[in-house]
Amino acid sequence: MIYIVSGVSGVGKTTIGILLSKKLKLPFYDADDFHPEDNITKMGDGIPLQDEDREGWLENLSQAIRKWNKDGGAVLACSALKEQYRRKLESIPKKEITWIFLHSEFEIILERLNSRKGHYFKPALLQSQYATLEFPGYGIHINVNKTEQEVLDEIMEHLNNPKSEIGLLGLGVMGKSLAINLASNGVKVAVFNRHVEKIEVDIAKNFALENKEIFNFPWFDDLEKFINSLERPRNIFFMVNAGKTVDIIIESLLPFLEEGDLIIDGGNSHYKDTLRREQLLKESGILFMGTGVSGGEEGARKGPSIMPGGSKQAYERVGSFLEKIAAKDKDGNPCCTYIGPEGAGHFVKMLHNGIEYAEMQLIAEYYHFFRFGLKLPPDEIAGIFTDWNKEMQSYLLEISIDILKRKENDDYLLDRILDAAKQKGTGGWSTNAALELGVPFDTITAAVMARIVSGKKEERVQVFEKYNSTTTNNISGGREISSQYFSAYKAGSIINHAIGFSLLTEASAEYKWNLNLSEIARIWTNGCIIRSAFMEELIDIFKERPGGNLLLHPVIINRMKDHRKDLLAVISEALKEGFPVPVLSAAGNYFLAYTSEQTSANMIQAQRDYFGAHTYERNDKSRGEFFHTNWKPGN
Missing domain, CATH: 3.40.50.300 (P-loop containing nucleotide triphosphate hydrolases)
Structure with a gap:
C-alpha cells in the first residue's frame, strides 16, 4: 500500500x-x-x-x-x-x-x-x-x-476503521443503479433506506445481500449510524422524489451534519427549490448541489448524463466521483460537467426533460398516423423508423423500434397499452419557466398538453361517441413514401431543439449562470434520453455561435429551407385526415411565426388599446414612442 x-x-x-x-x-x-x-x-x-x-x-x-x-x-x-x-x-x-x-x-x-x-x-x-x-x-x-x-x-x-467515501440515500430503481455504478468504479459506498413496517421493509439490507457476491455495501436503516459511517467531510447523495420529501430528508439530516459536509440532490427537484435549499444550508456551513441525472435505470447503472449545479467548491470536491460514473462521449470524456451556480443543474435537467417530452410526442404522432391513417402494421412502422435512425441515431427512435416489434403471444403489446400518458412535472415546470422568461415554447408546451388530454380517457370515449368521430383513408402507405414524412420529422426535431436551447440562453442571461450550450450539448450525446446524431452536431454549432436562436445558424437555415415545404405538407395531410399532430403542428406554427416579417400582433395591440387604452407603437415612428386612439366610430 x-x-x-x-x-x-x-x-x-x-x-x-x-x-x-x-x-x-x-x-x-x-x-x-x-x-x-x-x-x-x-x-x-x-x-x-x-x-x-x-x-x-x-x-x-x-x-x-x-x-x-x-x-x-x-x-x-x-x-x-x-x-x-x-x-x-x-x-x-x-x-x-x-x-x-x-x-x-x-x-x-x-x-x-x-x-x-x-x-x-x-x-x-x-x-x-x-x-x-x-x-x-x-x-x-x-x-x-x-x-x-x-x-x-x-x-x-x-x-x-475505514469509512465510506460517499453515502447514497434512497434505494429506488435509480438509487440502486447509481450505488452499483459507484461501487463498480471503485468508490466505497454506504447505502441507506428508511425502514417502515409493512411499507418499506429491509430495503437497504436486502440490497446489500443481493449484491454481496460482488460488492460490499455497508447498509443502514438508522440515519445517525449511516452518517457516522462516512468519511469527513461527508458526501451524501440522495435519490428521492422531488418536493416536500427532499425538505423532510434535509431536515432529518441536519442534526448529524457538520460544517463542510455536502448534500447532493440527484432527483428532479424544481430549480427554485434547489436555490432555496442551497441558501438555507449555507447558513449552517453545509454545501448543497442540485444535480440532474438522465438515463433511466440502465443509464444510472452503466453511465448517465450528469448535470451538477450549485457551489463550485462542492463540484471540485465530488466532481471526480460524478465523472467516474458518467457516460463517456465519443472522445472518451465524461458526460458530466459543472453546469453553473444555484439551481442551474436542475434547470438544465428540467429543460432536457422538456425537449424529451416533445421528441417522444413527435415519434408518437408519427406512429399513430402511420398505424391508423396509413394502416401500416407495427413491424412496417418499425422498418421505417429503422431506416430513419440510420441517420438520426436517436435513442428515442431506437427504443420505439423495439416497442413496435414486441409481441405478447400473437398480439403486439403496444395495442394492449392504455392510451393515457402521465407527466411527472418537469415538462410543466419548463413551460412555466418559459412563460416567466418570455420565451416561445410551442413544441414542449404542446407535448405537455397532449399528455394531459390523453389522461382524460373516459371523457374522450364519450366525446368520440357523440361526434361519431371517424377518419377517412384516402392515402396510400408504405416505406416508399416515407421521404417526405422523414423530412418533416427532422424539421420538427430541429425546431424543438431550437426552442429548448432558446430557453437555456434566456435563463443563462436572466440568472447570470453563464451556461455553456456547447458543453451542455456534449454531455447530452451519451447516457441521456435525448442523445442523437443531431446533438453531436450541436456541440460545434454552439461553439461557433454560443448564443442566439439555433434557427439563425447558416447550416440550419439551409436545412430548414429544404424541410419547410415537407413539414407544412405533412401537417396539412394529417389534420385533413383527422389525426392530431400537436407537436408537429406547434413546430410548424412556431417556424412560420418566427420567420414571418409581418405577424398578426398589430391587431392584438389595436384590440388592447381599444378596450384598455394600453397604447401601441407605430411602424412609421421610432421604437419606444407610444400612441393611443379613441377607436369608437364617430370619435
Missing part, C-alpha cells in the same frame, strides 16, 4: 508523513526532493510552477510509486493539488493507494508558513496554491488545526 499525504504547502505533509511512516513501519519520501533544480529555483524566486514544469516531476514520482509498491509500500508527502496530477501518480491499482488530504483555513496555514525558516517555498505562493487546489471527494480528509498527535490518531482511526 502507498499512502500519499497531500495538501497545500504548510499543512504539515512532511511532519505527518514521517510520523505515519514510523507508525506503519514504512519508508518515507518527500515529493519535493524529486523536483528538478529548475523548479526549485523558480519556487525559490517566488514564481508559481506551471503544468509543463510538473510533467517530469510527476513522471519521476509515478515510476517511484511503482517501485515502492513492489518493495512493500511507502508513505509519500506530495501536494498533488489537481485531480490531473493525482491521476498521473496513480500508476498502480487505485485500491493500493490511500490518499490522505490535510487541510485548514488559509489564514492558519499562512501563519505557519510565515514562521517556517529555511524552506524555498515563499508564503506569497500560498494564494496560488489555494486557487489551484481541486478538493477531491475521496480519500481521508483531516483538518490540521490540532496537534500533530491528534492528526496522526485521526488518520490511524480511519485506516483501522
Whole structure:
C-alpha cells in the first residue's frame, strides 16, 4: 500500500508523513526532493510552477510509486493539488493507494508558513496554491488545526476503521443503479433506506445481500449510524422524489451534519427549490448541489448524463466521483460537467426533460398516423423508423423500434397499452419557466398538453361517441413514401431543439449562470434520453455561435429551407385526415411565426388599446414612442 499525504504547502505533509511512516513501519519520501533544480529555483524566486514544469516531476514520482509498491509500500508527502496530477501518480491499482488530504483555513496555514525558516517555498505562493487546489471527494480528509498527535490518531482511526467515501440515500430503481455504478468504479459506498413496517421493509439490507457476491455495501436503516459511517467531510447523495420529501430528508439530516459536509440532490427537484435549499444550508456551513441525472435505470447503472449545479467548491470536491460514473462521449470524456451556480443543474435537467417530452410526442404522432391513417402494421412502422435512425441515431427512435416489434403471444403489446400518458412535472415546470422568461415554447408546451388530454380517457370515449368521430383513408402507405414524412420529422426535431436551447440562453442571461450550450450539448450525446446524431452536431454549432436562436445558424437555415415545404405538407395531410399532430403542428406554427416579417400582433395591440387604452407603437415612428386612439366610430 502507498499512502500519499497531500495538501497545500504548510499543512504539515512532511511532519505527518514521517510520523505515519514510523507508525506503519514504512519508508518515507518527500515529493519535493524529486523536483528538478529548475523548479526549485523558480519556487525559490517566488514564481508559481506551471503544468509543463510538473510533467517530469510527476513522471519521476509515478515510476517511484511503482517501485515502492513492489518493495512493500511507502508513505509519500506530495501536494498533488489537481485531480490531473493525482491521476498521473496513480500508476498502480487505485485500491493500493490511500490518499490522505490535510487541510485548514488559509489564514492558519499562512501563519505557519510565515514562521517556517529555511524552506524555498515563499508564503506569497500560498494564494496560488489555494486557487489551484481541486478538493477531491475521496480519500481521508483531516483538518490540521490540532496537534500533530491528534492528526496522526485521526488518520490511524480511519485506516483501522475505514469509512465510506460517499453515502447514497434512497434505494429506488435509480438509487440502486447509481450505488452499483459507484461501487463498480471503485468508490466505497454506504447505502441507506428508511425502514417502515409493512411499507418499506429491509430495503437497504436486502440490497446489500443481493449484491454481496460482488460488492460490499455497508447498509443502514438508522440515519445517525449511516452518517457516522462516512468519511469527513461527508458526501451524501440522495435519490428521492422531488418536493416536500427532499425538505423532510434535509431536515432529518441536519442534526448529524457538520460544517463542510455536502448534500447532493440527484432527483428532479424544481430549480427554485434547489436555490432555496442551497441558501438555507449555507447558513449552517453545509454545501448543497442540485444535480440532474438522465438515463433511466440502465443509464444510472452503466453511465448517465450528469448535470451538477450549485457551489463550485462542492463540484471540485465530488466532481471526480460524478465523472467516474458518467457516460463517456465519443472522445472518451465524461458526460458530466459543472453546469453553473444555484439551481442551474436542475434547470438544465428540467429543460432536457422538456425537449424529451416533445421528441417522444413527435415519434408518437408519427406512429399513430402511420398505424391508423396509413394502416401500416407495427413491424412496417418499425422498418421505417429503422431506416430513419440510420441517420438520426436517436435513442428515442431506437427504443420505439423495439416497442413496435414486441409481441405478447400473437398480439403486439403496444395495442394492449392504455392510451393515457402521465407527466411527472418537469415538462410543466419548463413551460412555466418559459412563460416567466418570455420565451416561445410551442413544441414542449404542446407535448405537455397532449399528455394531459390523453389522461382524460373516459371523457374522450364519450366525446368520440357523440361526434361519431371517424377518419377517412384516402392515402396510400408504405416505406416508399416515407421521404417526405422523414423530412418533416427532422424539421420538427430541429425546431424543438431550437426552442429548448432558446430557453437555456434566456435563463443563462436572466440568472447570470453563464451556461455553456456547447458543453451542455456534449454531455447530452451519451447516457441521456435525448442523445442523437443531431446533438453531436450541436456541440460545434454552439461553439461557433454560443448564443442566439439555433434557427439563425447558416447550416440550419439551409436545412430548414429544404424541410419547410415537407413539414407544412405533412401537417396539412394529417389534420385533413383527422389525426392530431400537436407537436408537429406547434413546430410548424412556431417556424412560420418566427420567420414571418409581418405577424398578426398589430391587431392584438389595436384590440388592447381599444378596450384598455394600453397604447401601441407605430411602424412609421421610432421604437419606444407610444400612441393611443379613441377607436369608437364617430370619435
